[in-house]
Amino acid sequence: MSAREEILERIRRATADIREKDPVRDVPVDWAYGRPTPVGDVLDTFVENIEDYKARIVRTGADGTGRAIVEALTELGAKSVLVPSGVQDTWVAALEAGGFTVVRDEPVLSHAELNEVDAVLTGARVAAAETGTICLDHDDDQGRRALTLVPDRHVCVVREDQVVSDIPEAVARLRPAVEARRPITWISGGSATSDIELARVEGVHGPRNLFVVLEAQPSSR
């Protein structure tokens, strides 16, 4: 008997006492999925919780994004900036005007080359206010996973309409990405560890600095 058949057989023997064979009828789940969490002002909560992780966040009008990106990268002390292919042209133009070296992943960069770049600039898919979480689905404006991992500084532009109250709404918005089998990464602050005496240390292997630019919708300003 193969290991697969044997394990399945062991499971069937172990659960022989369970008469109802339909999992949904056997164990009802009372939870209502996808509900918003009451958090007061969603955007204010998002800003507070990002800051609670000791990450930086600034709010800007839609026409101020380029300037906010340049200021963020200057504050972080970056000189070279990695830019995924789908990032808006106006942001790239702002970088070039600001005197940054714009690095593209074309041809595909090696790990060692990625390690040499100071920062990466991306968009996002959805963000959750209650936990200060940014979800990437690695679409063209976010790039492959290594781009937001190896460089030490990450500047991430989140649009206000991408911010939802909490994880249940965010998971619902990620459904199309998982159906398209895109990889998904959730980021809540910079990398951190509490492995030594449970003292939180910001910055281990992932980007040590996360800087969020929260962009208002054009109509609202």
Place this chain on the structure above:
Amino acid sequence: MSIDHRTEGSVAKPRLTPAPPTGSYLGMPAFPKGVKKELENQQLRRNLRHATTTIRGKRALRAAEVHDWEELRVAGEQIKNRVGRHLDHYLVQAEEAMTRAGITVHWARDAEEANRIVVEIAKSKGTDEVVKIKSMVTQETELNEALEEAGIAAWETDLAELIVQLGHDRPSHILVPAIHRNRSEVREIFLEEMGNWGTPAPPDISDDPPELAAAARTHLREKFLRAKVAISGGNFIVAETGSVVIVESEGNGRMCLTLPETLISVVGIEKLLPTFEDLEVFLRLLPRSSTGERMNPYTSIWTGVTEGDGPQDLHVVLLDNGRTNVLADPVGREALRCIRCSACMNVCPVYERVGGHAYGSVYPGPIGSILTPQLRGVASPIDQSLPFASSLCGACNDVCPVRIPISDILVHMRHKVVEYKRKTHKLPTGESLLFKGIGWMMGKGQRLAGAQVATQAAARLMKRRKYIGPLPIPGYPSAWTNARDLPMPPAQTFREWWDAREEQR
């Protein structure tokens, strides 16, 4: 605990990675013997008290923030029950979904089979080293030593696991494996060992945690950038979509999941969730219960191979290794809901004082005391002692995010241990004779009255004492009274008091 030194002296083959301590978990002494050593270690007790107190407070704060926390716990319980009770259905569904997405799925009956599968894949890639994400299940199978045997170095990349590996040590906690070490011990380990296995720690390094974390970053970065094969566990597999989920803090997980060409994930068969939406329940329960954060810094979800992004060769090894034994017990199977958050050990008064090493298992604390003897059976002295390693205070029940009735299962497992001993011992054990005697004595009022007269007589001999301390009678009496003070038998028994009261009427 002092730092063990390399034990390679007698072995001809030089070690590729730091040697773990000698001996096996199953060979460890029973819990009451094991804890003697740990309890004498004041440094260990100080480290543990500090760490568990801090993390308990953080968990309580983050759970209280969630207005529907209890509803969430019930949802976690129900979803996990649904999976466990119909595990064959969800495993087949998950296998199909993962295979469709380009993941090669393997099945392993036990630890040895899982290790063999991993070693074969790694060997077929022609590599002599792998990087690892912290994974309890590969600790359970002792994969690192199987790889070492096969000439492949396994590098732990989680900071705490690195401290444990470089310290020739064992993990003592499922979330913070080096919780028993303080900063100055970590500094010593890094100074002494890092240079033997890669980039050394800066010679002038202090015991400041950020400096120690920076040394780990430098030490590991070269290993991440050159690794061809990575090995992980898995927090969840979504049966419906075949997605694998890993939650972490440091980014070492993302490094391992993203940079190498091959990724092998060893996952226990109970780790399934039916749908992608179920993550909204578990990714709220888990971080708040384990590290006491609103959300852990990084969560990675991958659904098969993505062209041009991350490993192009993905494997998942589905491991039984005793889990079906747990499932076969209608009471004990509730332990399979465990999502390895560690809230139960952080709140446990026994764990706080003795630490994780005395439990003789990679799963210490309350959950380990019910899970380990079910996974391994109750044949060894250590496994027989684990269900008794508790005061049954029940604090663990209240913090468990999936509402496992841990203290009920502890009592159930105590029963199983007694039943096992009765079946396997030809002669009755001292314990069973004792309880037979008590049963006989309490079976009739006259016998109990006689026994009470005897205790009153004994009390008169010991008059002037306020309580009975340790008794110098070998065996159970001294073992029991060494840890407990008994009140003195009263001058008047209840029966005497009743009779006197009736006469006065």
